[in-house]
Amino acid sequence: MSIGEHLHGWGGLPTYPFPDPEKDAEAQETAVRLLPAADGVAWRIGVDSYDAAETWPEAFARFLDTVDAARVRSIVVGSWADAYDNRPDDVIDAIVAARAQLPALRALFVGDIVGEECEISWINQGEVTRLLDAFPLLEEFGARGGEQLExxxxxxxxxxxxxxxxxxxxxxxxxxxxxxxxxxxxxxxxxxxxxxxxxxxxxxxxxxxxxxxxxxxxxxxxxxxxxxxxxxxxxxxxxxxxxxxxxxxxxxxxxxxxxxxxxxxxxxxxxxxxxxxxxxxxxxxxxxxxxxxxxxxxxxxxxxTDDAESDEDDDGSVWRFVAVGE
CATH class of the missing domain: 3.80.10.10 (Ribonuclease Inhibitor)
Structure with missing residues (x-):
């Protein structure tokens, strides 16, 4: 799986980005009307990494108000604001609080964030097992980022x-x-x-x-x-x-x-x-x-062996690197 682009699918369903809020009411109405079936996609919910117009919990609240949440089977958490500085505790809180509204949820991924949003080793995480506790019927779970991960x-x-x-x-x-x-x-x-x-x-x-x-x-x-x-x-x-x-x-x-x-x-x-x-x-x-x-x-x-990278010092020492570091 490449981390150079967002997930194409999760939980056996193709990902679909939940639309950003439209300033124009007619455009927003059109975007909502064109949404796929609630149980037909893995909903990717994210906000801008820098200078976000809304918080992730606000975007999630719009999502719950817009789709038939009771039918949602898969959610992919995209970027939250300033993931290089902020743990997603409010993200986890929001999802846990909505557990009764999401009885069909079977797949969840936290941190579908690519390099231009935040490098993988800078992504702050949190106590993600709270989500497993909140959704005992969950079948697939994933997380990206190790900083502060619990x-x-x-x-x-x-x-x-x-x-x-x-x-x-x-x-x-x-x-x-x-x-x-x-x-x-x-x-x-x-x-x-x-x-x-x-x-x-x-x-x-x-x-x-x-x-x-x-x-x-x-x-x-x-x-x-x-x-x-x-x-x-x-x-x-x-x-x-x-x-x-x-x-x-x-x-x-x-x-x-x-x-x-x-x-x-x-x-x-x-x-x-x-x-x-x-x-x-x-x-x-x-x-x-x-x-x-x-x-x-x-x-x-x-x-x-394509893309395997190594460096050699002047003294002949060889440095070899994993595929994904920073």
Whole structure:
């Protein structure tokens, strides 16, 4: 998923931007008349990042007054004012307060914000698990931005998909997700990021996830965008959860021959439908060994190295970078 453009869909529905307020009453009436069915799209609600004409809660109140809220299935929270300075506490408060008006809500994403609005590692977040508590029937949840993100351990019986994107994911968040009881979770995606942007978790913090004890339904695991990708691969090589996966995604990070060799020397991966390692620093030789091992078994393997960036110092030291940092 690119963060250079807004989400195209969420919760199995295409995104549709809820219109800004029109100064002209006739134009506003026309915009409302042309709105799609309330349950036919993922409604993207956002305000200008700079000098917004209204607050996010005000835009959300207009939304609730305009659409048939009882039928809304998916909401994508776009930018709130000055996301680089402000936590979205009032955003979360507004959505939680409207829970009785949104009985059909099954998918929610907080922070569909692109670079020109606010760089991913500058996005301030909040205690997003309040939304999971408020919507016990939610099936998909996502958040972008790791600054001030809070995710204490929760139990949620219906959540099937959890995606958290960050240039650096705080260790407390990783531990909170790892300690959560999510029996229906089918798809878990974490962008671990770099220590430079607050990503201070290590492989030990992932142990509850890799054991799979509280994730009996997991079919897709994505541990992406990590500067410790080699260590993650070494842990994956013997992780119990892998045997039940269909899709394994270890892309966008600093993956070298060491990590790829650990995958080759670990438990068989031939049962997978796909293994995504795109954006990597793996040599052609090791890449060919992976392909020779997995492709004949029908595993879709992505080893695309396009866009992987590195720098070399005058002393010969090589600096490698994750796909998404700042």
């Amino acid at each position: 995710f204490p351990a929760v139990r949620h019986a219906h959540l099937r998909k959890l995606k958290v994107q960050a240039g650096g994911l705080p260790v407390a968040v990783v531990r909170g997700i790892a300690a959560s009881d999510l029996p229906a979770l089918h798809d878990l995606e974490l962008w671990l990021g770099t220590s430079e942007y607050g990503g201070d978790a290590d492989v030990d913090d992932l142990a509850p996830i890799l054991s799979g004890d509280q994730l009996p339904s997991l079919k897709r695991l994505a541990l992406r965008n990590s500067e410790i990708q080699d260590a993650v691969c070494a842990a994956i090589a013997s992780a119990p959860v892998v045997a039940r996966l269909e899709v394994l995604d270890l892309s966008m990070g600093v993956l070298t021959d060491d990590g790829a060799a650990a995958l080759l020397g670990g438990q068989p991966l031939t049962h997978l439908k796909s293994l995504d390692l795109h954006y990597n620093y793996v040599s052609k030789e090791i890449g060919a060994r992976l392909a020779d091992t997995l492709t004949p078994a029908g595993v879709e393997l992505n080893l695309d």
